[in-house]
Amino acid sequence: MLKSALVCGALAAAFVAGKESLALALADTQPQLALRLNPNQSDALSAAAHAAVSGAPSANLQLAGRQAAKALQIDPTNSRAAANVAVLRQLDGSETDAVEAMRYAQRLSRRNLAAQLWWIEYSAEQGDVERTLTHYDTAMRTARSAPSLLFPVLVTAVGNPIVSRRLAEVLAQRPSWAEQFVQQLAQSGRDLDAVHGLLSAMAASGAPVADPALRTALQRLVDDARYREALSLFAAYRPERAAAPVRNPTFRPISQGATIFDWQTGEGAEAAVLSPDGLLIEASSGTAKPAASQLVALPVGQHRFGLAYSALSDEGAAEPALSAHCASDGSLLGRSARTAEGQVRLEFSVPAGCVLQRLEIALPEADLDPSAGLLVTSIRKLR
Numbered sequence: 001m002l003k004s005a006l007v008c009g010a011l012a013a014a015f016v017a018g019k020e021s022l023a024l025a026l027a028d029t030q031p032q033l034a035l036r037l038n039p040n041q042s043d044a045l046s047a048a049a050h051a052a053v054s055g056a057p058s059a060n061l062q063l064a065g066r067q068a069a070k071a072l073q074i075d076p077t078n079s080r081a082a083a084n085v086a087v088l089r090q091l092d093g094s095e096t097d098a099v100e101a102m103r104y105a106q107r108l109s110r111r112n113l114a115a116q117l118w119w120i121e122y123s124a125e126q127g128d129v130e131r132t133l134t135h136y137d138t139a140m141r142t143a144r145s146a147p148s149l150l151f152p153v154l155v156t157a158v159g160n161p162i163v164s165r166r167l168a169e170v171l172a173q174r175p176s177w178a179e180q181f182v183q184q185l186a187q188s189g190r191d192l193d194a195v196h197g198l199l200s201a202m203a204a205s206g207a208p209v210a211d212p213a214l215r216t217a218l219q220r221l222v223d224d225a226r227y228r229e230a231l232s233l234f235a236a237y238r239p240e241r242a243a244a245p246v247r248n249p250t251f252r253p254i255s256q257g258a259t260i261f262d263w264q265t266g267e268g269a270e271a272a273v274l275s276p277d278g279l280l281i282e283a284s285s286g287t288a289k290p291a292a293s294q295l296v297a298l299p300v301g302q303h304r305f306g307l308a309y310s311a312l313s314d315e316g317a318a319e320p321a322l323s324a325h326c327a328s329d330g331s332l333l334g335r336s337a338r339t340a341e342g343q344v345r346l347e348f349s350v351p352a353g354c355v356l357q358r359l360e361i362a363l364p365e366a367d368l369d370p371s372a373g374l375l376v377t378s379i380r381k382l383r
Contacts, residue, residue, distance in 0.1 A: 079108035083115045113143040120150075129166050137170055140177040147177055155185050159194040168201035179210050186216040196221060196229045203236035211257025218259045222295070225328060227355040231297055234261050245381040246296055246305070246359065251279035265292045272361075279376035280312075281320070281363060290360040292376075295327060298350050298357055304382040305346045307336065307361070312373040320376055321364045322346045327356035345382070 071081035086101035099122070105115040116139035123132040136154060139146040157163045171178045182199075189195040195217055199209055209217075214237055221230035235242035238259070247262055248254060253274045254262060263279070265272040271282040272291035281291045307322045322336040322344055334348025350357060361376060 077108055079105050079112040079115065082108060083112055083118065086115075087118060110138055111142040113139055113146060116143070116146075117149075129162050133163070133166055133170050137175055137177075140181075141175060147180060151181055151184050154181065155189050156191075158185065158189070158198045159191045161197065164194065164198045164201055168198060168205045168207055171202055172205040172207035174208070178207070179213070182209055183213045183216070186213040186220070192221060192224055192226060192229075196226070196233055199233055200236055203233075209237060215257060215259045218261065222260055222327070222356070227297075227327070230260075231356075234259065245298065246294065246379055248274075249379050251292075251376060251378075252276060261295050263292050263294050277375060278378070279361065280373070281318070281361070281376065282373040290362050293358055293360045295356050295358055297355065300350050300352050300354075302347070302349050305336075305359070306339075306380055306382050307344045307346070307376060308342060308378045309344075309374050309376045310342055312375060318363050318374045320344060320374060321362050322379070323360050323362070324348045325358045325360065326351070326354040327358050328354065333357065 069085055071078055072085055075081065082101055082105035086098045086105060089095075089101055090098035102115055102118055102122075105112055106119065109115075116135050119135040120132055120139070123135060136150060139150060154167070158167060171182070182202075185195055185198065199214075199217055202209060214233075218230050218234055221227075221233065231242070238261070241247045241261065251263060251274050253276070258264075263274060265274060265279075273280050279292055303324075305322065305324075307320060309320050311318060319338060320336075324333040324346060325331060326333060333350065333354075334346055336344040336346040339345045359379075363374075
């Protein structure tokens with residue numbers, strides 16, 4: 001599985017990816033013309049060998065081998081030529097010579113993407129996860145084109161637990177490509193178990209996850225009904241928030257990026273916003289919809305919540321409705337009742353199998369004056 005997860009393609013791809021290592025534009029784009037002008041031009045010889053190997057299956061590999069060897073003889077510091085020699089020797093069945101030549105290419109330049117791709121493939125073939133990821137890291141630090149080539153492969157590779165654990169350690173070192181990769185994984189990783197596994201391993205290794213990536217991963221897990229995985233990941237990166245029965249009980253704007261486990265506003269008919277004073281809700285006519293909602297994880301059994309609010313005007317005073325629903329099927333668990341001026345209380349029971357619940361705040365009246373509205377100042381769990 002490791003080989004299939006980490007091998008990044010045919011050897012010819014390594015040649016194609018290394019174009020930027022050529023010193024002269026003419027040698028790179030028109031090597032045969034360059035050789036007619038100067039048959040001893042090292043870069044042109046290397047480019048000609050490159051073109052032969054990455055071209056048609058009937059390419060003259062013997063000629064390519066002579067060209068690559070001559071290029072390296074003329075310029076022993078030509079890393080591209082050394083990599084060409086290595087791959088040609090491997091194609092000829094001389095793996096020991098190929099490894100030696102590629103080590104030489106690596107010593108000449110860590111920026112030779114062709115060499116890094118070769119080492120990735122070779123190390124994966126050997127089952128050496130640590131060395132494979134080391135070359136991934138080197139490639140993505142030194143070549144601009146590397147992420148587009150390697151990110152899709154690495155996104156797939158995180159499904160291997162060995163790769164995932166070691167990759168988390170690499171990401172904990174905060175390489176320059178880490179944030180971009182984690183965001184791509186959160187957005188496009190098809191295996192959500194693998195996404196959860198890597199992000200959890202990153203938390204254990206002390207590797208940060210940017211707010212957008214965490215928000216995306218949690219949303220995808222919840223959308224796929226992987227509630228326990230979403231909760232564990234949220235707890236790993238937001239332990240204080242996760243421990244509370246309801247987060248941000250005074251509805252203040254939060255400095256750290258909000259997730260699906262924090263208050264969500266603006267989805268319903270009412271306009272709602274978190275403010276320093278609390279949750280501001282403007283009334284509007286029409287069927288009431290949630291002005292704010294939050295996913296919570298309450299244990300099976302009875303629960304009570306109290307909501308405090310104040311009207312924004314004397315005319316058309318509004319009263320909020322607090323309700324609880326089971327997140328998995330949307331079924332209503334309970335709806336609030338008014339207990340005193342400026343207060344409502346919600347009592348409900350969480351049944352077995354309802355891992356997540358959704359608390360919703362709405363204005364139930366349908367035809368309030370547009371100037372009406374209210375300020376929800378707090379919500380708290382009652383004993």
